[in-house]
Amino acid sequence: MDADERVREPQRQYVRVGIIVPKYKHSIVERNRLRRRLRELVRTRLLPVIAPCDVVIRPFPQAYHATFEMLAADIARVVERLG
Secondary structure (H helix, E strand, C coil): CCHHHHHCCCCCCCCEEEECCCCCCCCHHHHHHHHHHHHHHHHHHHCCCCCCCEEEECCCHHHHHCCHHHHHHHHHHHHHHHC
């Protein structure tokens, strides 16, 4: 695969988001809670404002202890970066 193929713009008309929540020695209940929070933030704050692209979210271990508002602030920073 060429370097050009890895950076080209997708031909889609929609946004695709992947959420990867590593274990980091946490239970499935905690991982699912974090995944649900991130999914809701993506649905309400990220999808309505970004152009069609592929996004992968992989939180740091500190995200397990973050409040919903702290996660929302992180998603807001992602939105700023994506323009």
